[in-house]
Amino acid sequence: MTLPSPFWSDDATTLYQGDSLRILQTLPTASVDAVVTDPPYSSGGMTTGARQAQTSTKYVLTGTKVQRPEFCGDNRDQRSFTLWASLWLAECLRVTRPGGVLLSFIAWRQLPSMTDAVQVGGWIWRGIVPWDKTEGVRPQMGFFRAQCEYIITATHGPMGNQGRTRRICMPGCFRESVHSREKLHITGKPVELMKRLLDILPAGSVVLDPFAGSGTTLVAARANGMHSIGVEMSDEYCAIARDRLAGSPRHVDSPASA
Amino acid sequence: MTLPSPFWSDDATTLYQGDSLRILQTLPTASVDAVVTDPPYSSGGMTTGARQAQTSTKYVLTGTKVQRPEFCGDNRDQRSFTLWASLWLAECLRVTRPGGVLLSFIAWRQLPSMTDAVQVGGWIWRGIVPWDKTEGVRPQMGFFRAQCEYIITATHGPMGNQGRTRRICMPGCFRESVHSREKLHITGKPVELMKRLLDILPAGSVVLDPFAGSGTTLVAARANGMHSIGVEMSDEYCAIARDRLAGSPRHVDSPASA
DNA sequence: CCCTTCTATGAATCGTGCT
């Protein structure tokens, strides 16, 4: 299978536009050190109507002023979500070297489906790391605030020595608030959070994000002196990611900048 | 079915010794406001050998001197755990009034099984609240620290007004370190954490803990001015719980102390 | 025609961070 031509690339980053599963199939086996991603959660899906709603209005409260582009792939029911996730996860496993790492964001409601899919896809599930969005999130009267998202951690076979030899010790809980000004995607993650997560890998590593969105993973990888490969379906978000990457500073000690 | 005679009781607290499922069957329908518990996790269960190990050594690091009493019910495989949990959860649902709340601790590995069991048992799953044990837990070289346990939240049918009318807003993440001096049970939780969790209920509520252990839930309920019912299988832990309860101060504004 | 079940719609909530 021939590699598709990238939407954009430079010496540290490659961004492909298209369907994740198709693009992943063209990538060589064992060619990346880690998969770090934030897939569509399909979390609105209690009813077909709610799932079919536009994402630009679906996650937005009545009266909110900001407008952001649509994003696709957020309209599956629970069973389809699990099956679909297991498919791209299996393909990611092939592309990742043995010992490599998977870090995948998910919301509480899809957490059990996602841990199933990770294991069906052949990964060894290693745990859960909460991302505490702090008290800024919308409160729920009389109950516990839905304040956290979760990062599912897994490895391709036995743990590699990505950190063992560096004697690093990663936190098991990340507290980082969301700054809406920074969010270029409805579900955008803070760059600082991504950078802290990527500290599990040494500089020079290759990171793959099959759902790149506005490119936060790629920007963080670049800032940490890593190479990255992104896939994003929407051309609007591809353009946003390209503009961010073209404008964002590269890590000083990056092998790519040498 | 006649009520068994308690192992110990006073005007705020009742402690039964015996098998949870059997004791629960004797409790009246819709007689408690909340179930707050920390069931045996069966967390070692990757191999039968690991499951058959004695519990008092299983959770202790090599070379550690502390010895605590055995506790039972921690040797099930994944499927049996889910089935067993769904049984006592269903019985707890019956004993809980409509609108009442379930808060159940669980470790990451059993989290998906437990959310299944909660829903099989008829509860409406409302979310997950991480308990961040802070950086004091044993680090894992080269990977993310297993630093959190999780509290599964659920309700008996639509949400009651336990907090709506009081206009409370509960945190969605609890950061509280473990003090091993305070731990009378191998898996004992900090009393302060339990008290903060119980803030979701007004004083005077009735709390049920079907796996009372050393009685932390009961002690916290008493300190918050609530009534509580505990069930514990081991006579050693029953004695420990009784001694703690007999020696712990009662809440000043408690209706029980009036 | 009534009862149940599903769907669509809009209101709400408060701590935080930015203006």
Next chain:
DNA sequence: CAGCACGATTCATAGAAGG
């Protein structure tokens, strides 16, 4: 420092569909 915008939702209710 007061004010306003914001939130990977949830709840309640009214209306439609189905039996």
